[in-house]
Amino acid sequence: MEPDMSMETGSMIRIAVLPIGGPIPHQRVREYVSMLSRHTRIDLSSISSFYSEHQKSPFTHQPWESGSLRFKYMVGGAPPSPWEDFQAHRKILAVIGFCHCPASPDLDLVIDQFASVSRGYGSAVAKRLFAFSPNDEQLEEGREKENSIILFPPSDQQAQELHMLTMIQDLAATLLMEFERWVLRAESTGTILKTPLDSQSNLSSEEVIKAKKRRLARAQKTIGDYCLLAGSPVDANAHFVTAIDLARLTGDVFWHAGALEGSVCALLVDRMDERDSLLEEEVKYRYYTVIQLYKRSYLQDNAQRVSTATFELEAQLKLARRFVVKEVVELLMNASDGAKSLIDASDCLILYVEIARLFGALGYQRKAAFFSRQVAQLYLKQDNTSAAISAMQVLSLTSKAYHVQSRGTNRKQHGSLHEPGSNNAESGKINPQSIISLFESQWSTLQMVVLREILMSSVRAGDPLAAWSAAARLLRSFYPLITPAGQSGLASSLANSADRLPSGTRYSDLLMIVLHSFRIHPSQMEIIKRDPAKKDWWTDSAPSGPFIYTPFSKGGTTDSNKQELTWIVGEPVQVLVELANPCAFELMVESIYLCIHSGNFDAFPVSVNLPPNTAKVILLSGIPTKIGPVTIPGCIVHCFGVITEHLFRDVDNLLLGAAQGLVLSDPFRCCGSVKLKNVIVPTISVVPPLPLLVSYVVGGDGTTILYEGEIRDIRIRLTNAGTVPIEQAHISLSGKNQNSVMSIAHETLNSALPLKPGAEVILTVIIKAWKLSLADPDHDPSKSTSGIMRGVSKEGSNPFLVIHYAGPISHTDELSSSEASVPPGRRLVVPLHICVVQGLRFVKARLLSMEIPARISETPAQPVSLNDNSEEITVCSRIDSLVKIDPYRGSWELRLLELELSNPTDVVFDVNVSIQLNISMNDNNLAAVDHDTAEFGCPKTRIDHDCSARVLIPLEHFKLPILDNSLFAKNLLTNSSSSTERNTKAELAASISNLVSKIKVRWQSGRNSSGELNIKDAVQAALQMSVMDILLPDPLTFVFRLMNRRSRTDNIDDASQIKVMYRSSISAHEMIDLEVLIRNNTRELIRMSLSLTCRDVAGDNCIDGNNATVLWAGILTGISLEIPPLQELAHSFSLYFLVPGEYTLLAAAVIDDPNDVLRARARTDSADEPIFCRGSPFRISFSFDVIFNTVSLFKLKHEVRIIIIETKLDVDIVTKVSSEKLLNLFKINTKHCLYIFIKKYNYYDIHFT
């Protein structure tokens, strides 16, 4: 069976075309063959000049005017067919050798070789050897051997073609003459014609006779064949008709069919250009007869050896080819059914090829593909390379029908499909049908089988690229359908083919699946458009108008399509790319980098290792090199030895399909990766270099762990890492807990401007750790024990430093093209990583109030003033050292603020309470207050971990010096108005907070953590009720003072010696002169009546009555006094105590005509109510009758002091001298002195008994 058969084949002269001599370049071969094969039809009229009629031509009806010879070139020759006697056109009737002279210099050798090769074609009646492009020598040489070789001298194309035409016409004439000779000989002598059907050697006699009978018919048929070949269809027809008659008579069915076939051919050649239905019907009818005859000639006993089925099939195919119409399908189906009856595998192959071609011609691509695949399977059954190559080629033909083309071939189509899709996507509606057509996986089973076959054949054929491509396509499209073992098999075949591929092979098939997203600029490098007209260019172009939110202005920025990215020349940028390896083997990506065609970007390759069934997000980076737009269509991946370009767009389509359930599976989802959000490809533009500020927290970038309320300096080093100086910078705060930033050294940064490239500046930020909120999970005491939990800084709660900065407005190397846009500024966000842990906890605050009577002494207790200012010793009782007497009140009303603190942490805290006093308070220049100026410190309290402690804060020195009406002014004017009430309350609150802010509870833990406890609220709550009492002075204050100075301070002349006389008590049985000092604390004159009383320990009045124990002189009751504003008045009186003991003096006054201020202070409502003003009690004690002592103080050196105690009493006394460390009792005899050496700066208590 032969390929490419048609009804007209019978009129074609087969010419073998053979390359001779040295190897000819492919290009040349193609050129020469194409030159030949142009001449398939040689008109008889054109060959008449070469034709010479030796004898009378047997072709009596040769159409010299219109007829032609037909050549069929068999390039590479063909093996002789066993059926060539049956059909003359199966013979090779001529041999043309061609040689390329430069490749074969020796023409003799070529001639010899051609002779030997052409000897193999015994049926050839004409032989020609063409030699192309000979050199001059060869031309010379060739002229001598003109008979055996024909040289084509080098010349232009046209001349060569003309030369070739001439040669072919000559050949045609030769052939025609040979045919004539053959026919004449056959007619005269007859020939023996055999077919494989009847070529048995042991013919029986009956058969010999039969054969003899048949011979004539066969000869007639063969002559007819030659007539056909000679281009004389009328002659041929005459012979065929005879042959048919004879064959029918002799029952030679096979030859009958052959003759009939020949007659159809003759008919067609004769009516070459006509195509009428009558002819068609005739041809069809005859061919069906032919097919029937062939079928009849099928001999069962011959079936094993030779079969006529091929002829039947050929006839069917010829018929089908003739009528490429729909009914042919049935014919072809019948033909394909006949395939099984074919013995020779190659016949079957040819049959399928022919069927496939015919189906292809019909437009039945899938049918054609089906039979092509059958062909490929037959090829694959043969175990040699060339068959495998053929199989591969045939399969690649089917790839279109099965939609498994490689990307390279279908990219255009793919792209065009994508375009409408993208348009649809933009308009928001996606036509599902158009998506469906995008996807490869339509007939997945078939596609897999075809791809597998392509892989197998290409592996056998040794085409690594095709193998790679097939394996890659299999893996990429059908990984869910392939078992893990199969996947690793594919992987190894990929690796194998990669080994054999030349390095750097580029291919367009994809292996991996790549998805991408763009990394938004890291906040450190954010770029902000700069408006040169505005000073605060960093502030967003705020919406004008009264509204915070304007829907129109915001619309532009939220539109995702308009997303823009700005990259900067010379600064690395990063793009996030997600790779998925859904396969069951480990994928080694040798390098992957961004593919950018615009040429202004240097991409850095990365090598990735993808474990089985995983997806990885990797950062691909690169540096923009030139200003201009950048587009990133995909990545270039170097994997399994092949460089491929993966386009993001393809994956988008894939995911779109996956979302619709049209693709087998979503590779990203099956790899367990989080689905990336819709990625919008932003427009990227590259701009000239900008300054780049880099921040670094001195001491490490780690989280700073602070206790609540801790104050800490954080030093941030800012470096200009760019190439452009920074000329403007502005720091602002954002984020949560902004209050915790106490100060930022703005000046430091501003003074450092312009910051040259490479320069750095250190910024100090003072931070006070904020208070943990109750909702904070860290607050939970059960969790507070786990230290790890507390160490983690919560990102959300940190404040951020936002630094806006920009370079010079006009860049130096910028052309004067006056670009409207100035180079943008940038924003650096420095997060202050702070982790606040629970520190000292405040439990509660309480106000303790008590009144302690003051002692009456000669002067209001006054610390000892020394003439040497640098030193002082206060010899006083311990309580005096703590409780200082308020000069305005006379007595000490002790108010203490008690704070309870607990320490839940595992470190030790030292708590230090300090009170800041307002110096401006002391406008009256009072020494006692003046002395306590700035701070009052309590001793430090140490709180161990898991302990609680109380801290007492004395509330003193807060009193205002003057009872002013300013405090009540508003209250008095509009008493009932609620608005003023609110005002008053606000003022009150302000004064409380003023007070509270003066109290600072500082703590220290370890060497370097210290802070302040925030107790404001608690203290405020505690003090709310009694703030008036604390703040406001009484209108009148009373102080008692001793007047009689029995024991005076003796000033000794020695300057270095000071005698301080100190009376610890007042002697009884002595008239004591006392003085009461009354001070008016108001700004108005106060008239009043004063009364004084004295009470004993039991609280009984001991002045009046029958058993009064105190005698008195002077006025004690009903003293009318007038005190000018802010002045003191003294009233003297004398007391004589009869009984030693403790007495209490009390002063009280009834104010006449009180004004509103006083009323308000006394909280009285009615104007008639008398205003009492009572002083605090003063205590006088008499312990001994007479104790007279002198304490002398000597300054010897700097280190030691001597106290000399002298007594003038007649009894011995015991002196108790106690300091913090020692306690000594001394006995002083009558009228003796005691010398005590004491150390400097120590306080001593000296008591006498």
Added chain:
Amino acid sequence: MASTACFIIVSRNDIPVYEAELGSAVKKEEAAHQHQFILHAALDIVQDLAWTTSAMFLKAMDRFNELVVSVYVTAGHTRLMLLHDSRNEDAIKSFFQEVHELYLKILLNPLYLPGSRISSSHFDTKVRALARKYL
């Protein structure tokens, strides 16, 4: 039941939306592939044949070796294709008609995108039951 039968529903876009091997013969993967190849090739014939007749059932319109392809073309040009070796046309026709009804039910599902793969296991069970009944 026929020894070999392969049933495929092909959408109007020539994409298979449902595949089932229904034969009682021992299933061989190679054979299954071959069946699909035959059915795929038969689409070419259906494409022409469907417009020449008003009948939905195109009996034995293609064949390869002993296997015959029968097709039922719905109004929406979805093709129910059966590759079989039995010759019981009436049974095949009934099979097609019943499967068509099932397919219509699938189409009525608002969540089913026409042209996408039928993944309903209920459908599969029903089709296999019908195959046991008729083929």
